[in-house]
Amino acid sequence: MFLKTELQWNVVIPAESLDAKGLMLQKAIVIRLLDDFSKRKATKDLGYLLALTTVEKIGEGKVRQHTGDVLFPVTFSAISFKLFRGEILEGVVHKVLKQGVILRCGPIENVYLSSSKMPDYNYVPGENPIFLNDKMSKIEKGVTLRFIVIGAKWLEAEREFQALVGLHADYLGPVS
Amino acid sequence: MSGEEEENAAELKIGDEFLKAKCLMNCEVSLILEHKFEQLQQMSDDPRNQVSQVFEKSLQYVKRFSRYKNPDAVKQVREILSRYQLTEFELCVLGNLCPETVEEAIAMVPSIKAKGRVHDDEAIDKMLNDLALIKKFE
Numbered sequence: 334m335f336l337k338t339e340l341q342w343n344v345v346i347p348a349e350s351l352d353a354k355g356l357m358l359q360k361a362i363v364i365r366l367l368d369d370f371s372k373r374k375a376t377k378d379l380g381y382l383l384a385l386t387t388v389e390k391i392g393e394g395k396v397r398q399h400t401g402d403v404l405f406p407v408t409f410s411a412i413s414f415k416l417f418r419g420e421i422l423e424g425v426v427h428k429v430l431k432q433g434v435i436l437r438c439g440p441i442e443n444v445y446l447s448s449s450k451m452p453d454y455n456y457v458p459g460e461n462p463i464f465l466n467d468k469m470s471k472i473e474k475g476v477t478l479r480f481i482v483i484g485a486k487w488l489e490a491e492r493e494f495q496a497l498v499g500l501h502a503d504y505l506g507p508v509s
Numbered sequence: 510m511s512g513e514e515e516e517n518a519a520e521l522k523i524g525d526e527f528l529k530a531k532c533l534m535n536c537e538v539s540l541i542l543e544h545k546f547e548q549l550q551q552m553s554d555d556p557r558n559q560v561s562q563v564f565e566k567s568l569q570y571v572k573r574f575s576r577y578k579n580p581d582a583v584k585q586v587r588e589i590l591s592r593y594q595l596t597e598f599e600l601c602v603l604g605n606l607c608p609e610t611v612e613e614a615i616a617m618v619p620s621i622k623a624k625g626r627v628h629d630d631e632a633i634d635k636m637l638n639d640l641a642l643i644k645k646f647e
Contacts, residue, residue: 334601335533335571371561381563383538384545412538414567419518421602421617423574439570440563479606482518504608504616 334420335439338379339389341408344369346394348401362391362405370411377487380415380494381440414439416485416496423508424498426476429462434472436480436498443495446480450499470507477508521596521620532597534604536575536583542568576607582647589639594627596620607640 344365351358367385375381392406416422416438424438433451436444448456454464454472464472472478480498487494500506516522533541546568549559560568577583590600599618608614611633615621621628 334598335535335538337531337533371564374561374563381567383564383567384542386541412533412541417518417523417598418516419520419522421518422605425573437566437570440566442566502616504613 334415334417334422335383336379336413336415337386337410338413339408339410340379341406342366342369344405344407345397346403346405348403351403359391362407363388366407366409374492375413375494377489379411379413381413383412383414383440386410386412414441416441416482416494418482418484420482421479421505422482423477423479426472426474426478429456429464429473431456431458431462434464434478436478438496441494441496443493444498445496446478446498446500450483450501452501454500472507479505479508481505518598519619520623521598523598530597532601534575534583534586534601535571536577536604537587538567539571539575539578540580540583542571574605576605577643577647579647582643585643586640589643590636593632593636603636603640607644608637609641611637 344362346358346361346365350361366388370382370385373382386409388407388409390408392408394403394405396403422438424436424444426434427437427442428435431448433445433447433449435442436446438444448454448464451464451472453466454470455466457463457465461473478500480500481502483497483499485494485496516524542564545564546560553559577586586604587600590604595603599621602618603614606617608617611630614633614637620626621633
């Protein structure tokens, strides 16, 4: 699900950039914020950070004693993407393995669909391996699947999410 | 969200802060991200240098999975769905998946039929028909 939230982050401006005043300083703060934002990539609470939409307010700067840098609290709105357990959404099959399928959904590349959660589908090996059911419904690379999220795990070290999904309910499966 | 209550979007157990957060449909995000991308194109030769992988993949995804492309249609979808007492989360799932029948809608968003909610089948059917009409005239 895509979320729009209001956040408050602290942006640090080095002492050297502080000669600028007014609009130039504001620009420097926004540029720094944009940079921090893209570097952050994702957080456990908000999911993947996609885009900063508006800067609502830049607070008063506080000088940091030892470095001379100034810290500005900035309030802004941003769009993020997060998967919720029980949520139903669509993704694209990227890889087909005997144990199941790997999907891509939004910015998430590690969405795992185990064969045990694909009722009535059987693995068909070959150069282009697929999963097939008796109604001839095919699951192969490039196919869009509608699935339910079983769980999402936050990997602190890689700063990314891994998700486990399933097709074990009505109206789930390949979508034309 | 407390530790005892396990997260479950089907029952709308997604944490208080998310129940109140603004959710966006794929088609809404598509308009926002495309606009941002265009802005960057005006500022530099290769806008793809300026955007993160997360942005690029998300843009690709929402472009592909937007049911409505026209900005007016997108606004109408939000307006129409807002008339039926839905949470932001439910509204977006419906706007993204565009179920065709009442049965399918309930399967996609089981919480709309939970105890205490005011959605009878007739209301859900009308809502789906309104959505289909927007698609038709897009």
